[in-house]
Amino acid sequence: MSLHTKSIAELSKGLANKEFSSVELTEHVLNRIQTHQPSLNAYVTVTRDRALADAKRADERRAAGESLPLLGVPIAQKDIFCTDGILTTCSSKMLANFVAPYDATVVAKLSAAGTVLTGKTNMDEFAMGSSNETSYYGPVANPWDIARVPGGSSGGSAAAVAARLVPAATATDTGGSIRQPAAFVGVSGIKPTYGRVSRYGMIAFASSLDQAGVLAPSALDCAYLLEAMSGFDPNDSTSVAQPVPNYVESLSQASLKGVRVGILKEFFAEGLDPAIGALVHEAMDVMKAQGATLVDVSCPSLPLSVPTYYVVAPAECSSNLSRFDGVRFGHRCKDPKDLVDLYKRSRAEGFGAEVKRRILTGTYVLSAGYYDAYYLKAQRVRRLIANDFAKAFESVDMLLSPTAPTTAFKIGTKHEDPVTMYLNDIYTIGANLAGLPALSIPCGFANGLPAGVQLIGSHFSESALLSAAHVYQRETNFHLQVPAAFS
Amino acid sequence: MSLTAKDVTKIAHLARVEMGEQDLTAMVSSLGKILAFVNQLESAPVADLAPMAHPLAGEVQRLRDDRVTEVNVREKLQAIAPEVVAGLYCVPRVIE
Numbered sequence: 001m002s003l004h005t006k007s008i009a010e011l012s013k014g015l016a017n018k019e020f021s022s023v024e025l026t027e028h029v030l031n032r033i034q035t036h037q038p039s040l041n042a043y044v045t046v047t048r049d050r051a052l053a054d055a056k057r058a059d060e061r062r063a064a065g066e067s068l069p070l071l072g073v074p075i076a077q078k079d080i081f082c083t084d085g086i087l088t089t090c091s092s093k094m095l096a097n098f099v100a101p102y103d104a105t106v107v108a109k110l111s112a113a114g115t116v117l118t119g120k121t122n123m124d125e126f127a128m129g130s131s132n133e134t135s136y137y138g139p140v141a142n143p144w145d146i147a148r149v150p151g152g153s154s155g156g157s158a159a160a161v162a163a164r165l166v167p168a169a170t171a172t173d174t175g176g177s178i179r180q181p182a183a184f185v186g187v188s189g190i191k192p193t194y195g196r197v198s199r200y201g202m203i204a205f206a207s208s209l210d211q212a213g214v215l216a217p218s219a220l221d222c223a224y225l226l227e228a229m230s231g232f233d234p235n236d237s238t239s240v241a242q243p244v245p246n247y248v249e250s251l252s253q254a255s256l257k258g259v260r261v262g263i264l265k266e267f268f269a270e271g272l273d274p275a276i277g278a279l280v281h282e283a284m285d286v287m288k289a290q291g292a293t294l295v296d297v298s299c300p301s302l303p304l305s306v307p308t309y310y311v312v313a314p315a316e317c318s319s320n321l322s323r324f325d326g327v328r329f330g331h332r333c334k335d336p337k338d339l340v341d342l343y344k345r346s347r348a349e350g351f352g353a354e355v356k357r358r359i360l361t362g363t364y365v366l367s368a369g370y371y372d373a374y375y376l377k378a379q380r381v382r383r384l385i386a387n388d389f390a391k392a393f394e395s396v397d398m399l400l401s402p403t404a405p406t407t408a409f410k411i412g413t414k415h416e417d418p419v420t421m422y423l424n425d426i427y428t429i430g431a432n433l434a435g436l437p438a439l440s441i442p443c444g445f446a447n448g449l450p451a452g453v454q455l456i457g458s459h460f461s462e463s464a465l466l467s468a469a470h471v472y473q474r475e476t477n478f479h480l481q482v483p484a485a486f487s
Numbered sequence: 488m489s490l491t492a493k494d495v496t497k498i499a500h501l502a503r504v505e506m507g508e509q510d511l512t513a514m515v516s517s518l519g520k521i522l523a524f525v526n527q528l529e530s531a532p533v534a535d536l537a538p539m540a541h542p543l544a545g546e547v548q549r550l551r552d553d554r555v556t557e558v559n560v561r562e563k564l565q566a567i568a569p570e571v572v573a574g575l576y577c578v579p580r581v582i583e
Contacts, residue, residue, distance in 0.1 A: 101563040194542045208541055234556075237549055238541070307525040318502060325503070327578055332569035338579050340503070348505035353513075356504055360495065360514060361521050363502040374525065379538030381531045386539060418517050419524045435542025459543065 003028045004164040005482060008073060008221045011167060015062060015072045022062070022072030026055035026116050029074045033118065033165045036486065040141045042160040044079045045087050046119040054116040061114065069248070070228055071114030076169040078157050079120035080127055081107050081212075082201040090203045091135035092125045094324050094331045094350030104201025105233045106170055106212050113228040118166055122156030125352045126321065127177055127205045129153050130424040131414065134354040139411050142185055143483040144449055148408040151181030151424075157215045158185045163486040168216035168225050172202060174209045175309050176404075176428025179440035182215055183403035183452025186442040188469065188479055189215045190222045193459045194435030195240035197226075198233030206316035207238070209309075209432040218479045219441060219469035223247035226462065245463050254467035254474075256290040261455075261468070262297030262396035267427045272405050275446035280402045283443040283453045283472065287400075290471050295396050299388035304381050305430040306422055311365050311378035312433070317355075318362025324350060357418060386434040393458040398465060401427050403440040403452035427454060437462045441469045442478035450478075490519050 003025055006014065014020055033046055051074065058072030082088050082100035084107075089095045103111070111117070124134040132140040132155025140155040142148040143163040150159040154171035158181035161169050171178040173191035182189030190213045197212040204210060214225040227247045233239040263284065268277060288294055326332035326346025333349055336342035351359070365374035392399060405426060414421045431438035436459060440452040457465045473479050495515050499506040506514065561574075570577040 097567070099567055101560050101567065195546070234551065238543075238546070240543065240546065301531070304528060304531055307528050310521060310525050311528070322503075326569060328564070328576055329567045330569075336579050339581050341505075342579055343503040344500075344505035347503055348510075351504070356510075357514065357517055357521070359502050359504060360498050360518060364490075364494075364498050364518070364522075365525075367498065367501065374528075376538050377528050377531070377533070378525070379540060380533035380536045381528050383536045383539035384531065384533050386542070387536075417520055419520050422521075422524070433542070 004032055007218060008070070008167055008216065008224045011073050012069045016067060022055040022058040022116060023052065025072065026051050026074050026118070029118055029166055036163055036165055039146055040143060040159050040163060041138055042122055042140055042156040042163070042165060043076070043119045044089055044091060044122050044137050044156070047086060047117050050086070051116050051118045058114050058116060068114045069224060072116060074116040074118045074166055075110060075225070076118050076121045076157060076160055076166045077107060078123055078154055078170050078172060080123060080172055080203045081170060082203070083107050083117070083120065086120065088120065089136070090126050091123045091137055092350065092352070092355070093136045096136065096331065098329055102201060105198035105235060106202065106229050109229055110170070110225070121160055121169055124153035124155065125355050126203065127153040127172055127174055128317070128354050128358055130176065130180055130421055132156065133411060134352055136352060142408045143486050144185065145408070147410055148449070149184065149411050151184035151408065153177040154181050154215060158182060158187060161187045161215045161217065162483065164482055168214060168221050170212060170225070170229070171215045172210060172212050173432065174206050174313060175432050176425035178213045178215060179428045179438060179452065179454055180404045180425060182440040184408040184450065186450030186478065186481060187215055187217055188219050188222050188439065188441045189213065190226060190439040190462065190466065191431065191437065192226060192230065192462050193437045195238050196437070196460065196462065197229050198236040198239045200233055200235035204320040206313040207320060208316060209313060218473050219439070219466045220248070220251055222439070223251055223466050242460060247463055247466055250463040251467055251470045254470040256287055256292040256468055256471045259292045259398070259468060260295055260396040261287060261292045262295050262392055262399045264302070264399050264401040265296055265298045266300070266302045267401035271426070272402055273407065273446060276402050276405070276407065276451045279444040279446060279451045280453050284400065286472055286475050287468070290475065297392050297396055297399060299392055301381070301384045301388045302430050305385055305433055306426055308378045308381045308385065308433060309429045310361070310422055311374050312382060314358040314362035315366050315375050316362070318359045318366065321355070321359055326350070354418070382433050385430055389430065389434045389436060398461070398468060399456040401454050403427060403454040407446050407449035407451055431456050435459065437465055439465050439469055441472060444478055490515055490522065
C-alpha cells in the first residue's frame with residue numbers, strides 16, 4: 001500500500017513502529033503536491049521548508065519517546081487560518097501580501113499535536129462561494145473530473161484530500177463550505193457545533209455561523225483532527241467551555257443499534273437529482289441493516305433557510321469586512337486623493353465581485369428603513385428554523401439527508417444568477433443557522449461523480465455523528481475510492 | 488420594490504466600495520435578484536418569535552480578568568502595513 005492511501009490511524013501506527021519516518025512521509029506528500037498542483041490548483045502556498053522542518057522535529061520527538069497520535073502526520077490548512085510568518089490570503093487580492101502576525105488557535109493546536117504543515121489551501125474568496133471559482137488564485141479542479149468544480153468554499157482542502165495530496169485538511173463551514181465540497185469530491189467532512197472549535201485567527205465571514213472543521217477520507221480520520229482542534233479558547237468569546245470527548249476512542253464502540261435516524265422529508269423534495277436520492281436511500285438501507293431505526297421527520301421551515309442565510313450572512317459579512325480599509329494591512333490603491341478615496345478604491349480593487357455583492361447586500365439589509373424588514377425578520381425566521389430542529393430532536397437522535405442536490409457541476413456554468421449558486425447549499429445551511437454539528441460522508445457515485453449523505457445532530461453530538469458515519473464506513477468502501485489519475 | 492442605480496450608488500458609498508458604471512449595472516441586476524429571492528421571508532409566520540442572534544441558547548458574553556495577556560508585536564504589525572513613516576500608519580491628509 002502506498003503511503004498516500006494510508007489512513008491517519010495507519011500513518012500513526014507506521015510512524016510509531018518506525019516503518020517510515022515523518023520526513024519520508026512528508027517528502028512523499030510534497031512530491032505528490034508538486035506533481036498534481038498544476039492540474040488541481042488546490043494550494044495557494046506550499047510550505048515546503050516548514051513542512052520538512054516540522055517533519056524532522058516530529059521524528060526527533062518520536063525518537064525521544066513521544067507518541068502523540070498525530071505526531072509527524074502531514075496536514076494542510078485552509079488559507080483562512082492565520083499562520084504566523086506565512087502568507088494568509090483568504091484567496092483574496094485584498095490579502096495577497098498578508099503575512100499573518102500570529103497563529104490561529106486551530107493552527108497552534110494542530111502544531112502542538114505534532115502535525116506537519118504542508119501549506120495553505122485554495123478557497124472561495126473570504127469563504128464566499130460554493131464552487132471555489134471566486135478565488136483570486138483561480139478555480140480549483142475536482143480530481144474526479146478536472147473540468148468540474150470541487151465545491152466550495154473549502155474547495156482546495158477538499159480536492160487535496162480527494163486526490164490524496166495530503167492525509168487531512170482543515171476547513172471552515174458558514175453555510176455548507178465543508179460538507180458540500182466533501183460530497184462533490186467523495187471525502188468525509190465534519191462541521192462541529194458552533195463554539196466547539198475556536199474561531200480565533202480564522203478570518204471572519206459571518207461570525208454567528210462560521211465554524212472550523214475537518215476534511216479527510218474517513219470519519220475516523222476526521223475524529224483524529226477534530227479531537228486535536230476542539231476545546232475552549234479564552235481568545236474566542238463564543239468558544240464553549242465544555243470538555244472535549246475522546247472522539248477517536250468513542251468510535252471503537254461505534255454502533256447504530258437502537259439509534260433513531262430521522263429522514264428529513266423537506267430535503268427529498270423537488271430539485272434533488274434522482275440518482276443522488278437513490279444513493280441516499282441505499283445508505284439508509286445500510287444504516288437500517290446495522291440496527292438504526294428510520295423515522296420520517298418534517299421540519300417545515302427548512303425551505304426558508306437559504307433566504308434567511310442570505311440576509312444574516314451578508315449582514316455579518318458587511319460588518320466583518322469593514323476592517324479591510326487599506327490602512328493597517330492588506331491592499332491599498334495607488335495615489336489616493338483623500339481618505340474616502342483610499343477606502344473606496346482599495347476595497348473596490350481588493351475585493352472580487354461575489355464579496356462586493358455580499359457586502360452591498362449586507363449594507364442594504366442593515367441600512368435605515370430596511371433593518372426591521374430584512375435583518376430582524378431573518379433573525380426571527382432563524383429562530384423558527386432552530387425551533388423546528390429542536391422539535392425534531394425530541395423524537396430522533398440525528399437527521400439524515402442528501403448533502404447537496406446535485407453532483408459537481410462544470411467550471412463556469414453557474415455565473416449568470418447568484419441565486420442559482422446559493423441554492424447549492426439548500427441542505428446544509430440549516431445546521432449553521434441553528435449552530436448544529438453536521439457531517440457529510442460519501443455514499444456512492446451518480447454518473448461517475450461522487451455524492452454525499454449528510455447527518456445532522458443536536459448540539460455537541462459530534463461523537464454520535466462520527467460513530468454513525470464510522471459504522472456506515474465499516475460496511476461500505478466509497479470513502480476509500482481514489483480518482484484513477486491520482487491513485 | 489426594485490432597486491435603482493441611485494439606491495445601489497448610495498449603498499456602495501455607505502460600504503465604501505468604489506463602483507464604476509459597468510459594475511453598477513451588473514450590481515443593480517444581481518442585488519435585485521438576491522432581494523427578490525429573500526423577499527419570500529416576508530410571509531413567514533414569525534411575529535411572536537424573538538430574533539435569534541446567536542446559535543447557542545444560554546451562552547453569555549464572558550468577561551476576562553483585568554491583566555495583560557497580549558504580547559507586543561508592533562514590528563510584525565507594521566511590517567505588513569501599506570505605508571508606515573516613523574512608526575506611524577500613514578493616510579492622506581484629513582485635517583487642512
